[in-house]
Amino acid sequence: MTVRDLAGARAAFAAAVLAVAALVGWLSGSIAWGLVMALAAFIAWHAIQFRSFARWSRRPLGRPASRDAAWAALADRLYRAIGIGRTRSRGLVTTLRRLRTTTDTIPDGWVILRLDGEIEDYNRGARDRLGLSANDHGQNLVALVRNPGIVSLLRGEVDSDIVEIAAPADETRRIELRRIDIDAERALVMARDVTELNRLLTMRQDFVANVSHELRTPLTVIVGYLEELGEGDPDFETLRDVLPKLTPPARRMRALVDDLLTLTRLESAPLPSDETTEDIEVALMLDTIVAEARQLSAGMHDIVLHANPDLRLRGVSTELYSAFNNLVTNAVRYSPDGGTIDVRWYESAAGPRFEVADRGMGIAPEHLTRITERFYRIDLAGARVRGGTGLGLAIVKHVLRRHRSVLQVESELAKGSLFYCVFGADQARDDDASEAPTRAVGAPETAARPSAPAARAPPPRPPPPHAP
Structure with a gap:
């Protein structure tokens, strides 16, 4: 009911009261008495309506029922205001609950x-x-x-x-x-x-310090020889004696820079896709890697390769070559002379598996979780003499992560270590694949495949101390 309707209802009610008062006064012969009775009736009526309104207002669950248009209009407007207030309250409660849920997340x-x-x-x-x-x-x-x-x-x-x-x-x-x-x-x-942030800041500080240290030593050697040459007029014999001494530190710096660039590329490059991967003949790749490892070993180790020639892998050839080569090279560097190194590539129950096992010095348990950190080295006798930038296992970790695999290490001091990784079954390829395999990086066109059984299980060779 609008304000105009409410005013009309009140005017009609007042006119009715006056008419009743006039009628009563005419019949009784006293206009004043008629007005008093009409006023009393008017007050009684509104008292009843007010009582009903007050009772309803204490618990306004539904629309009010009133016979008086004025009171009905007033109650209706109050009911609507209460409804709007309830809607707003529910909205505020919902908003507060969402805010609480948001802040809790x-x-x-x-x-x-x-x-x-x-x-x-x-x-x-x-x-x-x-x-x-x-x-x-x-x-x-x-x-x-x-x-x-x-x-x-x-x-x-x-x-x-x-x-x-x-x-x-x-x-x-x-x-x-x-x-x-x-x-x-x-x-x-x-x-x-801020635990992780502090760890990253510490790693960054250690990284800068380690790079500075690794570069300072070869640079000091090179600068020392150059200063020696610059002090006089060197003859041919002097140059022939000095120049070979400059080559190892220069190569060491180049290897360090190359590994740093490789790590940067692995961390920033997008993950391999179907367009950037290929079917890799891993057995042929390992044949090349083992041949290079035997040259590095100079006959001081027995390096044995067992690889399934029919098992190929979908991936990035250059990256996997780098990872596998790092693992084999590390085994040569950290194994004592006369030790045996087993390199295996076969299809396990979980998927294609690559492993390198040695019977070397082993790794203490407290180092196992950190050996893939950059420049993290274990103080082992003879290890530094045989070179390495300290970035090899960090490169392995990133390459395997890009190929959906993880480097696993099992080791025991004085008995040896086992490094292995398992790839997804969907990454394996066999000879039935339509696409020709990719030749191993650095392998000659006529390289012979390593002799290995065609079975998908590892060959029956005595396993290393911690091979599962």
């Missing part, structure tokens, strides 16, 4: 505090980072998380409003706390796990 934690440290609210990330529980609302953060860094942060005793502390739930992890003042009475404390 944020990995960083946040805590709203009063100036005295009392907790007003926090999200799930704060529970995980600071070890809070669901019943910690209203508690003092300093009392719950006893750490001098938090006290200094809340008191404003740090210059940047940022402190780093050990995580209360796990002291091996580091938490960065940042204070943001909301108003004069409240502050927001953000908690972020």
